[in-house]
Amino acid sequence: MAERETAAQLAEIASRGDQLGDILARAIPDERAAPAWELVTRADRILLLAHEKPDPDTFGSALGLAFALAPLGKRCVVACADPVPANYTFLPGRETVMTDLPDEDFDLVIALDAGELSRYGALYSRHQAFFDHATILNLDHHLSSSGIGAYAIIDVPSAATAELLTILLLNRGVPIGREAAICLLAGIITDTRSFEFEATTDRTLMAGAYLVAQGATPQDIIKPMYRMKPLAKARLWGRALQSLETTANGRAVWAVIRQEDLTAAGATPDMDDGLPAYLKDIEGVAMAALFREQPDGRTRVSMRADAPYDAAALCGRFGGGGHARAAGCTLAMSMDAALRTFIPVMEETLDAHSE
């Protein structure tokens, strides 16, 4: 497609990006953006921190910022306590991410996508003395974040830290090149699950549009992140879906995965990831459970529930926990005993609300 674009078309795309850029630049007050950028301007060597159990937003924010700052002559190091997951193939610069701090000094630490130092995991616990004295800039979007360091922007309206960064860079007049745009779009797309979650606003979409205008391609992120799967995972889901059962007029469903299913599918235990939500999305279902036989013979239950049902409360009765919409517990009993124990509790809970 690129070779068919005329110079006039490219100029038009660029000016569309410019107009969006102007709107986005005004989405953060100058007096809020300026102190953050003052810290960046004064620093030469900058450590960009991604939080532990990383997601593409924390990595995309750190790498995107590194790409945007490099032309300004800043020396950036991106670090995370955990390595970059293998399926994040869409992130340029992922091979530069360090899992420990290099033995050098930094003028500034930028902590991204988490507002407590403990969330940076082993990087923080191994180097507390360094962090105690470091100048820290904290950029995040989580409501629960307290904010750390010399200056923090916790921008809750941003669906992703990458959205906040897009706005901040544009407000400060820093160009966002293609590589930075890909990293930032990865953060926005994954924190909104492709613009699906409630946190998605018109501003989120505008930031996405701006980054696409800079050369990022949504499909390159969405496909490896959400669509590609190993054959063994498809086989495992096939076996689990064969076991699907329903009760309470289809308002509750459950499926089972036994050890023999993992063996037959050639699957690893983590390959059930996404299956409980898939069961919950069956029409008419208010409550879904996935029962997984553990190697020691116990049974792990992963539950999803719609309001007003509380999956955490239900799983809490069996020593588990989680959130109202998603929770889990482990029953110290065989699969068959677990089904006989857990299903009636789901039925009772549904009955209690239907009166």
Ligand SMILES: [Mn+2]
């Ligand atoms: Mn995030």
